[in-house]
Amino acid sequence: MAPLKKFRKDLVALSLSVLFILAVLEVFLRLFYPQVIIDECTDGDYIHIEGNGYTFSKDFGWTTIPNQTHCIWTDKGVHGTATHNNKGLRMNHDILVGKSQDKKRIALFGDSFAYGYGNDQNDTLSFYLQQMFGDGWELLNFGASGYGTDNVYMRYTKEGRLYHPDVVVFLTYSNDPGNILFTEYQGYAKPIFKVNSKGNLITAENQKFGVHPLQPRTRYLESTILERHSHLYMFLQNALAKIGYKLSVILKGKTYKIDPSIRLSHPLGPEDSSVWLIMKNYTNLTDYALIIHFKILDRLVQEVKNDNATFVLANVPGLYLFNDRENMESFLAEFDLHYDDVDFTKPDKLHADYAKSRDVLFVPFYEKFKANQTAYIPKFYTGHYNGEGNQKMAEILYEKIRMENIIG
Structure with missing residues (x-):
């Protein structure tokens, strides 16, 4: 031959x-x-695209779109749905403005953890809470991705109180104080709250919001054929990204430091601000954000009490707290921090002290989640808890509220 x-x-x-x-x-x-392949359901990261559930709001920057069901990629690695009712709340049934004639109401406020990012409609915190409280109660989910303490305050005072809730639950997360310092979120202008030289809170109640210029784009339209159809390609892409990240940490060492001198208008990422609250030694920027955070909380608590409702404060532990030691140290290295520089229980301590000083109910999750931490990490990482984690949060909230005789 x-x-x-x-x-x-x-x-x-x-x-x-x-x-x-x-x-x-x-x-x-x-x-x-199976890997997360790129399709229309993975575009939820770009909330500026109205097909993914959010739209401009003249009252609080952005809000959930009424009467919409859209496709999402869930923590289980399969397609799911997110449904908004006639008022834009993530619920399976429509509601009317005003006081309910036959049910008591619980209003849930917060960011993507409250909304149920990455969870199918019947795997969200609000779904499990509704099941536990039963037919005599109605759970209203006002959660929205990217909301900070400021958005929550604005949405309650402008919209939430119109439904006359009996209980208001604010599900705070460790990046809420940092989010206060953002000037925009994925194209939407944010409420801006400041503290003046006398230490008084300057509110955004009369602020006019708008939409920043943002080139409409989605991961799906920008993706390749292999990204849309090949699980092997996505596996290799993710594996190489992880290897590259670890090599960069080894070769470069600490990549950057949270700098107190950063301008307040600088668009810090959520990962930055979620680290702030677990640092043993805060930066000046963290202190400033916390001052505003708790001053807004004071306003919110007072508004809820003025409406003769019960206020409940709950703190969601960051999912990164439950990574193994090696992964956690790599994560902290990005911020020029070491494992000994942080205190995972600090967000709970801060909010527990605040709640005690204001005579409001505080519900912590960290210790009970820590006991069975791996069970609540999603199969496909979304940065949020899986359905089991939401169910556990619902159980803790329900038991705590029931023990305090809030629900009668």
Whole structure:
């Protein structure tokens, strides 16, 4: 056989073998270890795209769109749905403004944890709370991705109180104080609250919001054919990204530091501000954000009490707190921090002290989540708890509220 002919034959055989191996790996991943491929359901990160559930609000920057059901990618690695009722709340039934004639109401406020980001409609915190409280109660979910303490205050005073809730639950997260310092969130202007030289809170109640110029784009439209269809390609892409990240930490060491001199208008990411509250030694920027956070909380608590409702404060522990030691140290290295520089219980302590001083009910989750931490980490990382985690939060909230005789 001529050398060239043999070479071609061997090349064809090798190519077919490689294709066969790739096909086997693709089938294996699809069956036993499916990856998050890029499709319309993965575009939830871009909330500026109105098809993903959010739209401009003249009262508090952005809000959830009424009468909409849209596709989402869930923590289980399968497609799910998010449904908004006639008032834009993530609920399975419509409601009327005003006081309910036959049910008591619980209004849930907060960010994406309250909304149920990455969770199917029947896997959210509000869904499980509704099941536990039963038919005599109605759970209203006012949660929205990206909301900070400021958005929550504005949404309650402008909208939430119109439904006359009997109980108001604010599900705060460790990046809420940092979010206060943002000037915009994915194209939407945010409420701006400040503290003047006399220490008084300057509110955003008369502020006019708008939409910043933002090039409409989605991960789906920008993705390649392989990103849309190949689980093997996405597996390799994610694996290489993790290897590259670890190499950068090893080669560069600490990448950057949270700088107290950063301008307040600088768009710090949620990961930055979620680290703030677990730092043993705060930066000046953290102190400033916390002052505003608790002053807004004071306003919110007072407004709720003026409406003859009961205020409940709950603190959601960051999912990164339950990573293993090695991953946590790599995460902290991004912020020029070490494991010994942080206190995971600090957000609970801060809010517990605040709640005690204001005579409001505080519900912590950290210690009970820590006991069974891996059970609540989603199969596909969304930065949020899986359905089991939401169910556990609902159980803790329900038991605490029931023990305090709030629900009668």
